[in-house]
Amino acid sequence: QNEKELQDVVKRQEEKLLQLIDKSGEVMRLKAEVSDLKRLLQRAETEAKVLWEEMRGKEHQVDTAYIQERVMLRQEVDKLRLLLVKKEDENVRLTDKY
Secondary structure: OHHHHHHHHHHHHHHHHHHHHHHHHHHHHHHHHHHHHHHHHHHHHHHHHHHHHHHOOOOOOOOHHHHHHHHHHHHHHHHHHHHHHHHHHHHHHHHHHO
16 A cells, blocks of 8 residues: 555656646746847847948938948857956856855
């Protein structure tokens, strides 16, 4: 009787563990998706910022190649800022660890 009850308890615990693993995988997938969406949002905001800067004060004389170059440069600056923040965070974690 006790062995049967113990097996039932172990089986329920295994099922709960499998459910947690499934949920954990889903959480990781959702976190990756959120990260991708944030990156896409940042890119769109960067493009919009550059376009507004270029359109401000100009009537209909728009140089698209120049605007594309500005967008790419702004994106590079944003990438470099993000890398800097990641490195600073990593340094803080390392200094806190040791």
